[in-house]
Amino acid sequence: MLSLKHLPVSSFNENLAYLHKDCVAYKVDDINALTKIEIHGGVKTVYAFLQVVDDAKLVKPTEIALNNEAFEQINLPEGANISISLSTPPPSLASVKRKIAGNILSSGEYSSIINDITARRYSNMDIASFLVASGSFMSAPEVLALTEALVGDNVFHWDNEGIVVDHHCLGGVPGNKTDIIITAIVGAYGLPMPKTSARSLTSCAGVADTMSVLANVDLDDRTFRSLVKENRAAIACYDGLNIAEASKLISSVERQIGLIQQEHIASSILAIKLAAGVTHLLIDIPVGPKSRIKSTNEAMRLRKLIEYVGDMLSMEIDVVITDGSEPIGNGVGAVLEARDVMKVLRNKEDAPQDLLEKSLFLAGRLLEFDPKLRGGQGYHVAKEILTSGRALEVMNRIIHAQGKAPQPQLGHLTRDIISNVSGVVEAIDNSRINKIGVWAGAGQYPGAGLDLLKKVGDPVEQGETLYRIHSCNSTDFAFANSVVDGYTGYEISGRQSNY
Amino acid sequence: MLSLKHLPVSSFNENLAYLHKDCVAYKVDDINALTKIEIHGGVKTVYAFLQVVDDAKLVKPTEIALNNEAFEQINLPEGANISISLSTPPPSLASVKRKIAGNILSSGEYSSIINDITARRYSNMDIASFLVASGSFMSAPEVLALTEALVGDNVFHWDNEGIVVDHHCLGGVPGNKTDIIITAIVGAYGLPMPKTSARSLTSCAGVADTMSVLANVDLDDRTFRSLVKENRAAIACYDGLNIAEASKLISSVERQIGLIQQEHIASSILAIKLAAGVTHLLIDIPVGPKSRIKSTNEAMRLRKLIEYVGDMLSMEIDVVITDGSEPIGNGVGAVLEARDVMKVLRNKEDAPQDLLEKSLFLAGRLLEFDPKLRGGQGYHVAKEILTSGRALEVMNRIIHAQGKAPQPQLGHLTRDIISNVSGVVEAIDNSRINKIGVWAGAGQYPGAGLDLLKKVGDPVEQGETLYRIHSCNSTDFAFANSVVDGYTGYEISGRQSNY
Incomplete structure (x- = not known):
């Protein structure tokens, strides 16, 4: 038996379990193949990837530490008695292999795969394998089966509402x-x-x-x-x-x-x-x-x-x-x-x-x-x-x-992107605009982004601003600046607006 | 700038970087998408997956901690000055996507993929995507290109030996x-x-x-x-x-x-x-x-x-x-x-x-x-x-x-698997024997395994031992015992050996 410890590490949806290399309950120094373990003690078995620690200050040989994701799932206090065993691969991985080989899977197979993903029996690598395998080809009934499986058990019902x-x-x-x-x-x-x-x-x-x-x-x-x-x-x-928990994972x-x-x-x-x-x-x-x-x-x-x-x-x-x-x-x-x-x-x-x-x-x-x-x-x-x-x-x-939110500030680091010709905005490249915005920090910082002052069809004079970049920190700002010069995302034709 | 720290955690080939949630150099609490960062300070850029820590005893807001894999690669002492940036996806991932879509890749593309894997720019998930994508179909020239790429730069030369x-x-x-x-x-x-x-x-x-x-x-x-x-x-x-480092990964x-x-x-x-x-x-x-x-x-x-x-x-x-x-x-x-x-x-x-x-x-x-x-x-x-x-x-x-090795002991927990009929061993199921051995602990413990006392064609009397299971610890032994009863892997026909 091991004593449960919480290691406050957030690993973006992956369950990690930390054992000391001299763990009293499991000989870990030989483990080089199967690295997934089952953790018993809570209501449900929790599955986690093993990390081996060589520092008793982090984890003692008598302890098992779980990261945020796994600790939340096991739902037990620190110090609880925990036993572990090596995890065998979830049986539904056989279906993933059938998909890799180009087969069409049944709705039962999709249901097993999604159940195992929900139970965290799939590593992120396993999920990636499933996605790639089904990414090249899925029949319409397969998409239906996957959808049904993803809906899961928890469905909101809206009483007497006929239309939601x-x-x-x-x-x-x-x-x-x-x-x-x-x-x-x-x-x-x-x-x-x-x-x-x-x-x-x-x-x-x-x-x-x-x-x-x-x-x-x-x-x-x-x-x-x-x-x-x-x-x-x-x-x-x-x-x-x-x-739809599996869908998030x-x-x-x-x-x-x-x-x-x-x-x-x-x-x-x-x-x-x-x-x-x-x-x-x-x-x-x-x-x-x-x-x-x-x-x-x-x-x-x-x-x-x-x-x-x-x-x-x-x-x-x-x-x-x-x-x-x-x-x-x-x-x-x-x-x-x-x-x-x-x-x-x-x-x-x-x-x-x-x-x-x-x-x-x-x-x-x-x-x-x-x-x-x-x-x-x-x-x-x-x-x-x-x-x-x-x-x-x-x-x-x-x-x-x-609940009203404390409104975040618009990024104070700004740069105006200037047109070097006169004409009409012919096209704006969505993908480039999105990229420049992400480089400027949008997606991470609410206040970062681009303010588009010209849209397609607008006349533009040489020296006028096409758009303004807003960044919240100098790293993002410098990065956006260094890449935007190559291609602004705007195409401007030389003809007049009233042409 | 952050101060380098070593967190002695072994993560089975994956580079992990730990930042405090209030990291002074990077706002991490908003990160939910790109989780791979570049770590600058050593001779080569090191790529690592981000883990966010909420405990200053593990990592201070002024520190960046690396696990064993990443710390070994950056090859700097603790306390060294480190800067970080978000990592953009390696360009060769576009080739992986082309492979997912069913294309045949060029040798240049395989070479870029393998170079990026060697440089640890691929997460394990990315590697899994590549393997699955190329797993369903590879042309012979693609296998050749992959092989050439995997050989890499470090090749042993054996001087004047014509044949090695x-x-x-x-x-x-x-x-x-x-x-x-x-x-x-x-x-x-x-x-x-x-x-x-x-x-x-x-x-x-x-x-x-x-x-x-x-x-x-x-x-x-x-x-x-x-x-x-x-x-x-x-x-x-x-x-x-x-x-052939990429091959190991x-x-x-x-x-x-x-x-x-x-x-x-x-x-x-x-x-x-x-x-x-x-x-x-x-x-x-x-x-x-x-x-x-x-x-x-x-x-x-x-x-x-x-x-x-x-x-x-x-x-x-x-x-x-x-x-x-x-x-x-x-x-x-x-x-x-x-x-x-x-x-x-x-x-x-x-x-x-x-x-x-x-x-x-x-x-x-x-x-x-x-x-x-x-x-x-x-x-x-x-x-x-x-x-x-x-x-x-x-x-x-x-x-x-x-150097002679200190010879490990044969597993002391044993069980004889007995034949319940007389006859001749007709077949032995390799896959089942391998599984029972793995369940008994072989692959992890050198002393665990099976000793086969009968092979195909051997006559067997009812009550004779077919094989002996050796385990090194009670968990493995119990597990092997619990599953071996279903099917021993031996098929014995009723006919006489001199038939």
Whole structure:
């Protein structure tokens, strides 16, 4: 038996167990192959990767130390009696190997894989293997099976609500924060909208990042559900909710290995929405040469897949393919995007028109899930709700209910990117703009990002500012500066604007 | 700037860097996406995965702590000035993604991937992605490109030796330790044989494990090379040699995710032998229904692949396909296998005949790489060297030169597995025998394993012992006992031996 100790180390979703090299309960110095152990003592077996320590101040030979992730799972006090054993590989890894060999897996196999991932029986390497193996090819029924498995056991039920809506954008377009505006409009209309959203993955700001500039988004299940019941809408960061756990672990690996497959995204999104009790879902697929989805063909294929899975799981889905050729709105990065969102909700004259129009279009489509609304009316109803100030009112109510956030400062280190020619903005490279924003610190620092002063079609004089970089610290600022000179992301044609 | 600290934690080939959550040089509490950092201060940039610590006793906000792997690489004293930056993904990951998408990669791409792995720019997850992506399909030129890349820069040259030989068995057959006997015979004949060998991956004992029962196998490059020059032969554990570093990292991930593809094995083996300066290589592919290679077809495909890569890299290769239908020798596990090997070398009457014959056959093939030897003579020359005691003499010289090992005890916890019928041993299931051995602790404890008292064709009386389990501790012993009852791995037919 070993005595439990907590080593306050956060390892980004991986369970680690530390044993002294002279551990009394297990001879660890010979271990070079199987490094995963089972830890017994709590209600459930906890699986962890072994780290061998040569310092009794960290871990005594009579102790086992667990990192934050594993310690939280075992849910026992320090000093508790713990026994360990070598872990055999989870049987579902055989299915992963079948997938590597090019086979189609059954829904039972997907269910076993996801159960083992949820139980933390998969290392991050194992998850990566599964993702890569299923990344090259998945049949539609496989995507369905994966989605069902990801939904899991904990599903929110919304009592007597016949329609529970949400919206999700497949992303890749900088600045595109229609979600928050849509939520306010739809909530004001009266349809329940339990909006779950993500932190930035590899972009400048996720919806949760932008919303967290305005309000607390780290809500637990109970708070989230009661706020939706009270106000018809709430916006929570998905990470804090106790739903679709495997999906979080998979996303964490996806962002770490930088492999993001559309099939996985589709099943992950649908699973999260299903777990949140959403019955009617609007999905926005922006298409652009420098967006995540590059062609209408690709978008159509994805739309068919999403529709198939949605139909099979009795979810009403409306997929719209939108223009993703340039950033939406002016701000890129949480603080700047929140500014744009509030300008739209406040009906400011200088609110970005593209963000306004896209939000109304999408909110309109969402409202039309309501059978009482005639086809084509959604947009006008949405516009009335926005211009009347009712959307702003709901937004303020949501912010108040979730808790107003101490608003972070906009990055004080700035640089204006100047046009060296006169002409018209011909194109803005989404992927480059996103990269420059990330280099400047966006995604990590809410106040970092880019403020786009010119959009496609705008006339530009030589010497005018195209956009402004904001950074929060000198390292990021220097890095963004050193790379932006190569290519600003803007293409300016020499012709006149009135040509 | 941060102050360097060493946290004596061994993480099985992964570099970890520990920062305090209030680190003065980097705001870590927002990091949820990119978790890999670059550590500057030493001669080379060191890449490491970030772990966030909430205990100033472990790491102060002004410090950066590195685990054993990373600390060894940065090669600076504690207290040294260190700066860090977020690491961008290595560019060669784009090639991994191309492989995931089903493309054929160029030799330049393999070279970049392997260079980045060697520089520790790949996380274990990244390596797993690469292995899985290339696991489903690799063209022969790709295997060649991977092999060339794995050889790396550090190659042993053996001065004026025209022929430098080695032998490698693709494994999967319990007990099969011909390698050590062959090395003694070939060394006694006079051909230089720098035998590099592995520790057990997922089997009961690798060649290095068995040899380390007899002698020290952890030799550095210089010692290994000078011993081969002096004695014509030495047996070193490949892990300790400074060659084909990427191959070690890849093997470590392979054993952890349990994915071992023949194409990877082939390129890894050939790369290690090429790096060791071997010019003539004998490869043994045992085939059996319960071996790693199950059919002659599969073995032939692998043989063609190995021959192609060998030809292109100007290595003389002789591939033999042998009978892998049952264990070779009686002992399974390092101590028991070393016993069998020494019985053969000592010409003992009770030496396992199958091990003896196979060793002579393979040693004969190796000797025939010598152009002075006429075809067909190899076996007889090998036999003369063995029976005259010259092989034993060379073996003793090798043991003495490398340093005699303190021989580990055979596991004292034993159980005899008894036949419940009379008849003849019809078949022995290699895969089951290997598993039972691993469960009993073999692979981790040299003294654990199985002693096979009956082989295929042997008559058995009801109540006679088929094999004996040896374990070194009660946990392993209990586990092996609990699973062996289901299926012993022996099939016994009811017919008489003289039928």
